[in-house]
Amino acid sequence: MRFRAAALRAGAALDALPLAARGPHDETLTIDLAWLGAHRPRHVVLHISGVHGVEAFAGSAAQLALLAAPPALPADGALILVHVLNPYGMAWLRRANEHNVDLNRNFHLDNGIWTGAPPLYKRLDALLNPASPPERDAFALRLSVAGLRHGVRAVRQAIAHGQHRYPRGLFYGGAELQPGPRLFIDWLQAQLGSAETLIAIDLHTGLGPYAGDTLLIEPGVGTTALPILSRALQRPLAGGNTTPGAYTVRGSLGSALPRVLPGTRVEFVLQEIGTRSALRVLHALREENRWHHYGDGHTEHPAKRRLLEALCPAAPAWREAAVAQATDVAYRAAAWLFHGKL
Numbered sequence: 251m252r253f254r255a256a257a258l259r260a261g262a263a264l265d266a267l268p269l270a271a272r273g274p275h276d277e278t279l280t281i282d283l284a285w286l287g288a289h290r291p292r293h294v295v296l297h298i299s300g301v302h303g304v305e306a307f308a309g310s311a312a313q314l315a316l317l318a319a320p321p322a323l324p325a326d327g328a329l330i331l332v333h334v335l336n337p338y339g340m341a342w343l344r345r346a347n348e349h350n351v352d353l354n355r356n357f358h359l360d361n362g363i364w365t366g367a368p369p370l371y372k373r374l375d376a377l378l379n380p381a382s383p384p385e386r387d388a389f390a391l392r393l394s395v396a397g398l399r400h401g402v403r404a405v406r407q408a409i410a411h412g413q414h415r416y417p418r419g420l421f422y423g424g425a426e427l428q429p430g431p432r433l434f435i436d437w438l439q440a441q442l443g444s445a446e447t448l449i450a451i452d453l454h455t456g457l458g459p460y461a462g463d464t465l466l467i468e469p470g471v472g473t474t475a476l477p478i479l480s481r482a483l484q485r486p487l488a489g490g491n492t493t494p495g496a497y498t499v500r501g502s503l504g505s506a507l508p509r510v511l512p513g514t515r516v517e518f519v520l521q522e523i524g525t526r527s528a529l530r531v532l533h534a535l536r537e538e539n540r541w542h543h544y545g546d547g548h549t550e551h552p553a554k555r556r557l558l559e560a561l562c563p564a565a566p567a568w569r570e571a572a573v574a575q576a577t578d579v580a581y582r583a584a585a586w587l588f589h590g591k592l
């Protein structure tokens with residue numbers, strides 16, 4: 251409601267893509283889109299929040315800030331804010347969607363790749379996804395033993411790569427394209443098929459140093475603007491496995507966008523704002539996943555609250571830093587695309 255009100259105040263056109271899933275109080279859930287600027291834009295900045303549900307709070311705050319003070323737009327430019335691609339996860343304080351699918355592992359545009367899991371994930375499944383409610387079970391110790399045995403980097407990559415074999419497991423990519431991504435892809439093709447250039451910024455939280463941000467590029471997707479942006483922002487720019495803590499994934503939103511909009515030059519950046527350690531974030535994801543599948547899933551449970559704190563810390567300094575860094579990248583992307591400057 252705040253997003254919609256802010257969009258109307260800013261003079262944006264609003265659109266809403268409804269999902270069949272419901273919130274914990276039986277609320278309807280929509281992916282909301284606010285469109286500022288040209289109706290048939292040549293150049294577009296597309297800002298996306300909440301691909302990972304519970305990570306949406308930071309992105310939503312940043313989008314409210316952008317609506318309160320939008321960047322200057324030329325006659326042929328548009329700024330489009332996609333408010334929460336996974337509203338089920340935001341409402342239920344989950345990373346995954348209504349089918350336990352990690353949407354950033356679900357953007358497969360080809361058929362026939364909805365199976366399998368990394369071999370090491372299969373060995374870690376029992377540790378990552380116990381079929382029981384949350385409890386203390388020496389997870390950190392057991393994970394570090396797995397790291398010693400297989401290598402920390404290999405373990406991290408196997409967990410985060412995405413898997414299609416364990417439907418109740420973490421980082422599950424699904425068995426088909428999910429309703430939210432389907433609606434979003436159809437919307438993009440109907441509305442932006444004639445755009446010349448698009449910079450997409452996909453905002454996440456949970457990776458990297460506390461309150462710091464990292465820009466991650468998608469191998470092969472639009473690498474013109476982002477190295478320039480990265481230098482101007484003096485921020486680390488990373489791709490896949492070259493960064494400590496980062497990893498490569500299958501079925502990401504960024505990898506799909508150029509194929510969704512084949513006539514458009516697509517630049518893509520995934521902006522991560524760091525929160526807690528990778529171990530603490532993973533542990534919080536694991537316990538919430540157990541509560542969702544093997545508890546009653548209500549959102550006041552400590553497992554839910556810990557996941558929220560792990561991905562959107564309550565400290566005001568963190569929240570201010572998150573909004574400042576997210577809006578900074580959006581403004582600079584707009585300045586570069588619309589006005590050719592940084």
Ligand SMILES: [Zn+2]
Pocket residue numbers: 301302305454455456
């Ligand atoms: Zn994320």
